[in-house]
Amino acid sequence: MDFTYDDEQKALQQAVRDLAGRNAPVEQQGDQPVGPAKHDPKVWSALAEMGLIALPFAEDLGGADASAVEVAIASAELGRARVATAYAEALVAAQAIALAGDDQQRKELLPPLLEGESLVVPALSEPGRAWSLDAYDVTASGAEGAVTLSGTKEPVPFADAAERFVVSARVGDKTGLFVVEASDAEVSGQRVKLSGTPAKALGALDDAPAALAAAVNLGILTVSAEALGAMDAALPMTVEYLKTRKQFGVPLAAFQTLTQRAADMYVSVELARSTVLFAAMRLAEDAGDSETASRLKAVTGQSGRHVGQEAIQLHGGIGMTAEYAVGHYTARLTAIEHTFGDTRHHLARLAAGLRDHEQVEVLAG
Amino acid sequence: MRLQLSEEDAAFQQQMREFFTTKVPADLRERWAAGGEPAADDIRLAQKTLNDAGLAVPHWPTEWGGQEWSQLQRHIYLQEMQAASVPPPLAFNANMVGPVIATFGSQEQKERFLPGTASLDIWWCQGFSEPNAGSDLASLRTSAVLEGDEWVVNGQKTWTTLGQHADWIFALVRTEPDAPKKQMGISFLLIDMKTPGITVRPIQLIDGGHEVNEVFFDNVRVPADQLVGERGQGWTIAKFLLGNERVGVAPVGSIKRKLADAKAYAAATKSGEGTLLDEPLVAARLAELESQVAALELTVLRVAGNSKEGKPDPASSILKLRGSQLQQDVLEFIVDIAGSASLEWASTSDSDGSDLATWTGHATPTYLNFRKASIYGGSNEVQRSIISSGILGLKG
Known part of the structure; x- marks a missing residue:
């Protein structure tokens, strides 16, 4: 078992980070857009050009022959930079077509979708x-x-x-x-x-039904990785604020009631990271592993809610404003929680399958 | 990124599983799994069995019985041991004083103490905490004054776990009372529990068990060659020891074992026409705990894999915190599943018979007992401070 990226994966991560950085929203001036993300054809073309939509699909379908692991790497970088796109939705549609469609449908529908021409x-x-x-x-x-x-x-x-x-x-x-x-x-x-x-x-x-479940599993991974990226950005932003913002003549970091809570945020982020990486590997092997997808959604759902809420609270009023980024992360984390089934839905699905195993095994020989 | 265990690690896993489930007596493992106060003889026999097979102290230097295992193999070893309900090697020996002597001790001390420490022929207890030195350990006041070639020790230690069975105690004592900082002037002393002047008094806990003690030192004379490392180096040694204590302290295997038990208990407890496992609130909580425990185990594995270059992954600091939380959550869940049956305690019952399942009688005492998990080994508040200052760089 190995959770580290190889050189190719690191290169992909860096490339998507650069792309996302170029397309990240800029705050601190004028009216800032809030609410659900709008489709931006320019950003979408950039994603497609880099081959991100094609990542997990086989070459003969117009795909890049990579896997769910690469999707998670890319999506986390988009989340970190708050580049909210139809990435997860397009992957769910593409996976459904790839798994359920007949040969003609795959040939007709997939290439333009993976190349970013038709959403x-x-x-x-x-x-x-x-x-x-x-x-x-x-x-x-x-x-x-x-x-x-x-x-x-x-x-x-x-x-x-x-x-x-x-x-x-x-x-x-x-x-x-x-x-x-x-x-x-x-x-x-x-x-x-x-x-x-x-x-x-x-x-x-x-x-x-099986194709839809597998397709949505890929969507769950994509948004969960995006959530990880968002948490990965919201935490250091909060930490930085605690170090620099002064009240009562001292930095906020002087107050244990705040730093202890920041430590708990760190715990949530690291647990989510382990879960995302593992689920990516599992789903790369078995796209239909809905149990892993549900556990992933439940863990990142709870982490995302925790980190999102605390990121605002530890910032105070500035975290509420549209011209400061941290609240936007919380908004996106909240949207992700309600995409492809919320924590309650996935816990209920897991609860229905409890009798199928004695323990959850993650170490496979 | 790779999901599967390598062939070598998978074989190692099989080998460990076979050893723990066939070489350690089943009745011993059943008693350990049932909970309640652990029998000293069971702990002795388990550690001797492991030590005879070279499995008691795998993380020690190889010349003293260690194994050249990877971090992942260490995890597999612990996981399989806990899954089989094998009592782990006594932490005071295997994880605390052993590594200290191996790292800071003289050659004579190593030869004298390490073999018996590995085999549990010497049962060690820990003399760190004092009535006024808990989380603020450096405030300790137990003193040692050099007279000739003996240290004369006076003072009191407390929370001495299983001290009633101990042959020896390793203690932090103040040897330099005039040192400019309280962290300076502390030394690490090995003391035979049979030395005149030592009194052990039990502390009864809310679960009715006798697990911890107070240890009093009244002019206890300790040969000078039983001081480990340099005089005044005690704080450095203590930090080394506590660091070891925290690494790998998420008892994932036993948490998983307990959670599997919880599921079986819920399925065996009738409720209306069905069982507790059919109840949505119970099933959802179980599913939630399974997901959270899996996240912890994956983090343990990730951290183990990442510490190849020698430096521990910073995320290892969350293991004690999260491990103790989940351990407590699962035991809380079990006592809740027991429900009204938990009102009868196995340990205090004076009746000859009961129609209740045995586990229900242990549920409340075990739940109460493990409130300790977020206090010992550096309380969870201390762990959060380590994360916020050490990792996040938040210093007031």
């Missing part, structure tokens, strides 16, 4: 419903070749920038995956309304 995002959430990999309110009907979907998906992050969607929809008592052209749907902000909208089934119905 495909998953449309999974349904309004008024808690997160689920199963679809309930969006339904598919019609015979093969003439399938239509009806119902609403929302929120669908980056819907307004996508060319097509990978949509989960109810088929009888099962959930299938379908490809829908954005031009055929009624898209408004993050809402995708489908009413008798033409759709193409993504592969065979029976393969869809």
Whole structure:
């Protein structure tokens, strides 16, 4: 077992760090954008040019033949620089197509997606419903070749920038995956309304649930690594502030009530780091290991919440302002917690599988 | 980045698993797993068995019984030992005074003490804390005055764990009362517990157990050649010892063992038409603890792998803190699973029979007993200070 990066991985990390640094938001002047990230075609092209979207996919599909480990390395750097993009969403869509799609669909849909030419995002959430990999309110009907979907998906992050969607929809008592052209749907902000909208089934119905689970697992890894990057930046920023900010004539670092809490933040970040690195290795070997993905999401969810909240609190008022970066990290960590299932969802999923093992084994021979 | 153990490490894991589960008697391991006050003879037999196989002190210098293992192999060894509920080699011997004598002791001291320390023919206890020197250890007042070729020791030590079984005590004593700083003027002295003038008085704890003691020194005469290192070097030695104590102190294997027990207990405890394991709050807490313990184990492994170049990974400082927290969380979970059955204590019961499962009788005392874990070996507040000043550079 080895948690260290090889030279190639270190080079990738540095390259993405440079790219992210060039595209990082700049604060401290004028009105700062807050709220969900907007798609930035320039940044997206830069990511694609570096081959980041293609990283985990096989060469014959237009991929770079790297793995989930490289995805985690790249995503952490984007998180560190607060470059919030559709990276995780695009990877989920691409993985779903790669795993569920037939040969023709892979050949048609993947290359333009991996090259950054046409954005495909998953449309999974349904309004008024808690997160689920199963679809309930969006339904598919019609015979093969003439399938239509009806119902609403929302929120669908980056819907307004996508060319097509990978949509989960109810088929009888099962959930299938379908490809829908954005031009055929009624898209408004993050809402995708489908009413008798033409759709193409993504592969065979029976393969869809496993493919979707594996695809979302990759998404979980991507956002969790991004969260690690964000925590990795928010902690030193907080530490620096404690050293320099003076109150009562002394630096804040003179107050143990603050430094002890900073130490706890460090603990959270390091536990999250171990968990992200391990999950990346596991998912690189078995994309369908949902148990590892759920543990990852639960650990980074709790760490992210802890570090995000404390980063603001230890800063005080300045942490609340849009012109200072630390609050933006907290906002992004909060969004990540609610992306691809929150801590509660994943603990419930793990709870359902408790009887399958006596202990959690991480050391494999 | 690699997930699998190397072939060599996987074979090592098998070898350790086989040893611990076949060479250490099953009844001994069952008693250890059940909890309650550990029997001294069990600890002696376990350590002797390990030492005969060269497995009691693998981290010592090889000439004194150490093994040239990697950090990962050390982790596997500990993990397998704890998974098999084998009592670990006595920390005072294997992790504290042994490495101190091996590093700071004279050749005579090494030859005299190290073999018996490894085999537990000498049972050591620790004479560090005093009534007014806990986390602020350097305030200790027990004095040693040189008279001829003997040190005359007077004072009191406390929290002396398992001192009732001990043959020898290693003690920090003040030899230079006029030193300009309280950290200076402390020396590290080895004292035979049979020396006249030593009194051991038990301290009863809230779990009813007798685990710690007060040790009183009244004109105790100690041969001068039993001082380790230089006169006045005691603080340096103490820091070395406490540093060793913290490394690898996350008892991941035993935490995992206990958590697996908790799951079995929950599944065996009826609740309504089902069991406690069917209850969402119980199952969710279990899933949460499993995730957190896995995160700790992965951190232990990552830190072990990263310390190849000799310097410990700074993240190792979180292991004591997080390890003690999770150890306590799991024991709290077990006492909660026992619920009303935890009201009956196995150790204080005077009835002949009970229909309750044995583990429920140990649940409360064990839970109470392990509140110590966040206090000893440098309290968790001290650990946080080490992280904030040593790693984050936060100095007031």
